[in-house]
Amino acid sequence: MVSAFQGRRDWVVGALNAIDGVQCQVPKGAFYVFPNVAGVCDRLGILADYDRLSGDTRARTSPSRMLQGSCLERYGVATMDRNSFGRIGADGEHFLRLSIAASLDRLREGVRRMQQAFDDRGGWTQYWSTANGHASPEAPRLAPTGVSP
Numbered sequence: 001m002v003s004a005f006q007g008r009r010d011w012v013v014g015a016l017n018a019i020d021g022v023q024c025q026v027p028k029g030a031f032y033v034f035p036n037v038a039g040v041c042d043r044l045g046i047l048a049d050y051d052r053l054s055g056d057t058r059a060r061t062s063p064s065r066m067l068q069g070s071c072l073e074r075y076g077v078a079t080m081d082r083n084s085f086g087r088i089g090a091d092g093e094h095f096l097r098l099s100i101a102a103s104l105d106r107l108r109e110g111v112r113r114m115q116q117a118f119d120d121r122g123g124w125t126q127y128w129s130t131a132n133g134h135a136s137p138e139a140p141r142l143a144p145t146g147v148s149p
Contacts, residue, residue, distance in 0.1 A: 008100045009033065016112045019118055031101040032063055034082075037118075038094040041067055044124040064094045067117075070127040074120070076112040 009026065012033055016024040021039025041063040050063045052129040058084050065081035072078055100107060116124065 005031065005100065008102075008104055011104065012098070012107055012111060014113075016110075019111075019115050021118060031099055032059045033098050033100060034095050035098065036093075036095050037064055039116045041094050044118070046124065049128055056105055062094070064096055067094075068096060069131065071114060071125055073131075074123050074125070074127050075112050075117045077113045077117065079114075100133050128139055 007082050013026050016022045016033065016035045019040075021041075021043050022035050023039070024033055024035035026032055038047075039054045041050075044067070050058065050061070050066060053061070062081055068079050068081045080097040082093050082097070098110075102110075102125050117135055
């Protein structure tokens with residue numbers, strides 16, 4: 001069983017690192033990987049959208065949580081953002097937490113969908129506009145809080 005989880009971990013880490021804007025180190029234990037998605041957040045415009053939020057709204061969300069919401073709503077991929085597993089030291093960090101406690105086939109499908117989401121600038125813009133109840137993401141009123149699995 002240990003070798004099965006190591007194989008899943010190694011495949012997921014390699015596949016995530018092949019996605020533009022993602023950096024993922026090999027974890028030493030547990031059933032989770034923690035990809036840094038800062039490059040994706042920047043490329044999709046999430047960092048700029050986050051910066052335009054009011055201070056109160058920024059305090060309740062993060063760029064990775066905004067990406068998390070888009071992945072869930074548009075692509076059916078459940079992740080956790082960095083702040084969901086501890087806020088201390090999380091400022092300015094853009095990580096997701098992904099479980100590898102699933103079959104390799106399910107992990108492959110999840111990473112495939114994440115790749116689509118991470119390449120879909122128009123999809124992000126549409127999600128953000130819809131999530132905030134207006135046609136343009138240029139002045140969002142509030143950020144989605146995301147859904148924790």
